[in-house]
Amino acid sequence: MSVKEDITARVPGGDTGLIVLVLASAYLLYLLAGIGLGYDLRGQLNSIATLTFYIGVFAMLSLALNLHWGYTGLFNIGIVGFMAVGVYVMALVSKPLYVAGGAAQVGGLGLPLWVGILAGMLAAAILGFVVALPALRLRADYLAIVTIAMSEIVRFSFLSGDLQAFSLMGTRVGFGGGSGLILDFTPPLEALFQAFGLWGVYNGLVDAFRAIVPTNPKPVVDGLIYGLLLLGFVVAFYWLLKRTGESPFGRVLKAIREDEDVANALGKNTDGFKIKSFMLGCALMGLAGILWLMPQGAVTPNFFRPRVTFFVWIALIIGGAGSNTGSVLGGAVFAAVLYQGPRYFQNLVSTVFPNLDSPSGFGQAISPLISSFDPVPFLLYTIDSIRQLQLVVMGLVLIWLMHNRPEGLLGHRKETASVIPLSRPKSMVAADGGADESVRTDGGVDEGDSTVDRESNGGVDDE
Amino acid sequence: MSDASNPSVDDVANKVDDDALGAFASGVDTTEQFPLQVEGLRKSFGGITAVDGASFEVEAGTLTGLIGPNGAGKSTTFNLITGMLKPDAGTVTFNGEDITGLEPHEIANRGMVRTFQIARELSDMTVLENMMLAPKHQRGEALWRSVTPVLRDDVREQEEELLERVWEVLDFFDIDHIAHEYAGNLSGGQRKLLEMARALLTDPDMLLLDEPFAGVNPTLEKKLLEHVHELREQGYTFLLVEHDMDLIMNNCEHVIVLHQGQVLTEGTPDDIRSNEEVIEAYLGGTV
Ligand SMILES: Nc1ncnc2c1ncn2[C@@H]1O[C@H](COP(=O)(O)OP(=O)(O)OP(=O)(O)O)[C@@H](O)[C@H]1O
Ligand SMILES: [Mg+2]
Numbered sequence: 056m057s058v059k060e061d062i063t064a065r066v067p068g069g070d071t072g073l074i075v076l077v078l079a080s081a082y083l084l085y086l087l088a089g090i091g092l093g094y095d096l097r098g099q100l101n102s103i104a105t106l107t108f109y110i111g112v113f114a115m116l117s118l119a120l121n122l123h124w125g126y127t128g129l130f131n132i133g134i135v136g137f138m139a140v141g142v143y144v145m146a147l148v149s150k151p152l153y154v155a156g157g158a159a160q161v162g163g164l165g166l167p168l169w170v171g172i173l174a175g176m177l178a179a180a181i182l183g184f185v186v187a188l189p190a191l192r193l194r195a196d197y198l199a200i201v202t203i204a205m206s207e208i209v210r211f212s213f214l215s216g217d218l219q220a221f222s223l224m225g226t227r228v229g230f231g232g233g234s235g236l237i238l239d240f241t242p243p244l245e246a247l248f249q250a251f252g253l254w255g256v257y258n259g260l261v262d263a264f265r266a267i268v269p270t271n272p273k274p275v276v277d278g279l280i281y282g283l284l285l286l287g288f289v290v291a292f293y294w295l296l297k298r299t300g301e302s303p304f305g306r307v308l309k310a311i312r313e314d315e316d317v318a319n320a321l322g323k324n325t326d327g328f329k330i331k332s333f334m335l336g337c338a339l340m341g342l343a344g345i346l347w348l349m350p351q352g353a354v355t356p357n358f359f360r361p362r363v364t365f366f367v368w369i370a371l372i373i374g375g376a377g378s379n380t381g382s383v384l385g386g387a388v389f390a391a392v393l394y395q396g397p398r399y400f401q402n403l404v405s406t407v408f409p410n411l412d413s414p415s416g417f418g419q420a421i422s423p424l425i426s427s428f429d430p431v432p433f434l435l436y437t438i439d440s441i442r443q444l445q446l447v448v449m450g451l452v453l454i455w456l457m458h459n460r461p462e463g464l465l466g467h468r469k470e471t472a473s474v475i476p477l478s479r480p481k482s483m484v485a486a487d488g489g490a491d492e493s494v495r496t497d498g499g500v501d502e503g504d505s506t507v508d509r510e511s512n513g514g515v516d517d518e
Numbered sequence: 519m520s521d522a523s524n525p526s527v528d529d530v531a532n533k534v535d536d537d538a539l540g541a542f543a544s545g546v547d548t549t550e551q552f553p554l555q556v557e558g559l560r561k562s563f564g565g566i567t568a569v570d571g572a573s574f575e576v577e578a579g580t581l582t583g584l585i586g587p588n589g590a591g592k593s594t595t596f597n598l599i600t601g602m603l604k605p606d607a608g609t610v611t612f613n614g615e616d617i618t619g620l621e622p623h624e625i626a627n628r629g630m631v632r633t634f635q636i637a638r639e640l641s642d643m644t645v646l647e648n649m650m651l652a653p654k655h656q657r658g659e660a661l662w663r664s665v666t667p668v669l670r671d672d673v674r675e676q677e678e679e680l681l682e683r684v685w686e687v688l689d690f691f692d693i694d695h696i697a698h699e700y701a702g703n704l705s706g707g708q709r710k711l712l713e714m715a716r717a718l719l720t721d722p723d724m725l726l727l728d729e730p731f732a733g734v735n736p737t738l739e740k741k742l743l744e745h746v747h748e749l750r751e752q753g754y755t756f757l758l759v760e761h762d763m764d765l766i767m768n769n770c771e772h773v774i775v776l777h778q779g780q781v782l783t784e785g786t787p788d789d790i791r792s793n794e795e796v797i798e799a800y801l802g803g804t805v
Contacts, residue, residue: 298665302673303658306643306651313640320600320634321720322626322654331661377642469642474658474670474677477646477697479685 070380070465077384081106081391088399092406097268097275104278109394111285112347114386117370118292118379119339125376126300127332128312130199133186134367136206137179137337138344139359143213143230145175145345146354149240153227159237161220161229168246172345179341180334182209187333191326206361213356235355243349244277244284281350288346289383292339297379297470299335306472308332362446366394369449372456375463377470384464393449397441404438413439550614553578553724553755554630559598559608560779561591568594570779571608576724576772581746581756583766583787586776592759593635595776596726600632601625613723627654629723633730635759637709641702645693648701648712649684652719656680684719690745691715692738707733714742724755731760743769767791 149171150163220229374385420436
């Protein structure tokens with residue numbers, strides 16, 4: 056056991072404490088960066104809202120992927136395809152009916168937003184079923200190939216002109232093709248608060264915000280509240296997946312990850328379990344996709360490139376596959392440091408040193424380094440292209456992680472797959488004098504011969 | 519019977535009675551008497567025919583030994599019987615039902631469970647998780663029941679019952695002190711014990727044990743054998759692969775000798791001991 060493990064173990068409050076600590080430091084850093092950038096209050100609030108948004112979506116996606124990979128060992132590299140299907144089906148169901156001459160090229164079925172969300176999740180789950188059915192019976196790598204192919208097929212399908220507009224139930228609907236789809240349904244927050252009769256209260260809140268953000272406070276408040284809403288969804292995902300993992304169902308999933316044949320030989324219908332786990336994860340990915348794109352106003356197929364899938368994988372690997380707490384942490388760290396971090400860093404550098412002229416090409420950047428050992432132009436060039444270098448940075452982080460902490464930040468702390476703690480029941484006197492069983496004994500400790508003769512049936516007959 | 523997750527003592531007793539009565543009523547009640555019947559089983563891997571038309575029956579309530587030199591096809595026979603491999607030809611009948619080609623879990627749920635020659639522990643799960651996995655038909659294996667608030671209480675209740683049973687078995691197998699250890703950290707012998715304990719927790723009618731005692735210390739081996747005999751007396755049936763001839767001769771009622779994928783001979787330990795072909799097979803003679 057390395058020293059590093061103790062760092063995460065020493066945070067007060069355990070894993071929750073660790074998450075709070077990480078979130079707090081991320082927010083603090085962003086606020087400091089905001090001060091450096093000379094943001095006013097509005098800018099600071101917006102920056103906080105954006106950060107919260109990305110922490111939310113990546114934590115949700117990472118949790119869903121953890122169900123697939125961390126728990127069941129299903130190698131899904133088509134995450135973005137399930138997100139896309141979720142979003143597009145939601146749009147199809149919830150966009151208002153087509154009106155000739157309106158801004159939108161196509162309409163939807165005009166059903167309430169929550170119906171659309173459920174339909175989107177269902178569609179993602181069904182797509183998962185269709186993809187998984189043939190591939191799950193084969194070995195793990197086939198699922199990988201099938202899922203990534205599927206996600207690209209989905210993207211190209213939404214790009215294609217054939218699905219741009221068509222007629223469904225006598226109304227003109229469609230996916231908009233390459234030019235994108237306007238999401239012209241009631242904005243999600245409005246729909247949510249109206250559903251609970253709280254829209255007036257919300258508008259009151261917006262008005263109250265005028266005290267600190269005098270002009271047009273609505274977008275600021277919207278962003279903050281939506282961020283909070285996403286964090287609420289993260290909690291819900293976490294709750295659901297924790298219960299899923301800590302149950303006999305989750306136990307079978309874990310066994311499948313470890314050795315599917317053994318689970319099968321013990322009488323578990325592993326294909327059935329794999330399909331259920333896969334469909335649940337896909338539905339959650341669909342939901343995460345919906346929550347990500349719903350407030351954006353429009354959606355284009357090219358948003359759903361495979362790189363989004365890899366972002367989620369990096370988040371999971373940072374946090375530690377197999378741990379739900381780790382997934383949340385990984386999502387947060389990824390969003391704050393790797394996803395949003397570089398652009399903040401770049402902005403910060405160009406604000407603090409406004410007069411720096413960075414070279415316009417790689418040649419100009421590298422030649423002073425070679426001719427006169429002057430690294431400054433090269434450094435400036437690097438900082439200038441940091442957004443393009445984002446993927447390189449992510450790759451470096453991954454390599455570092457693989458070498459130094461392959462199990463991720465929290466992956467070493469496995470969550471026990473059972474509803475109850477598995478220590479010796481109080482009603483049972485320990486054979487060897489009732490040593491404290493809640494304390495983990497690390498094996499090899501011979502505590503004397505614990506042969507039990509009262510145990511004539513070895514418990515096999517169960518009473 | 520095969521569906522009941524908890525065979526009552528009565529059921530088990532009936533099974534023994536029936537067997538005693540039916541012992542000589544040949545042809546009438548053979549499935550009662552011989553829960554496992556293997557007929558003309560064949561399996562080739564490329565050029566190698568690992569099992570070549572093996573036929574045998576295992577009598578209810580016995581400890582039957584399956585012996586043979588390395589590569590005789592014993593493990594492959596186990597794989598064919600339990601559905602891990604699909605036979606090229608032949609049938610497997612269990613409790614009167616043709617189970618040839620069924621999935622392993624379907625066969626396990628009919629009451630026939632096997633252990634693996636090379637222990638296959640679930641490394642990244644603790645010993646306790648390994649054990650808790652085994653019992654069949656757990657309520658919480660239904661996802662909706664495990665996540666829905668009120669229904670989860672039922673699951674919790676069953677988990678508590680299972681946990682007591684698991685700890686009893688852990689105590690019996692002498693692996694209670696490593697209960698919280700990851701299975702991947704166990705020694706070879708401990709893995710074997712875990713494997714057998716896990717198989718027993720599924721409440722099988724019949725257990726197929728592939729060299730279960732390899733690497734287990736002699737004291738514990740003796741204890742496990744006693745336990746096997748107890749279970750056998752209650753009507754459980756065992757098919758045991760083992761290279762230790764003394765162990766086979768002293769414990770099995772019936773011995774089947776497999777050689778080059780075929781049943782060379784079978785009979786009581788005394789029959790086998792006096793059979794020269796067997797000695798030849800074991801001493802490297804070419805048959
Ligand atoms: N999956 C496989 N692919 C190819 N050949 C195999 C496979 N499984 C078994 N064999 C071959 O089948 C033959 C029988 O193997 P099997 O494992 O059944 O023997 P065994 O009787 O269990 O031997 P041992 O006593 O050494 O365990 C061997 O020649 C082996 O090489
Ligand atoms: Mg073998």
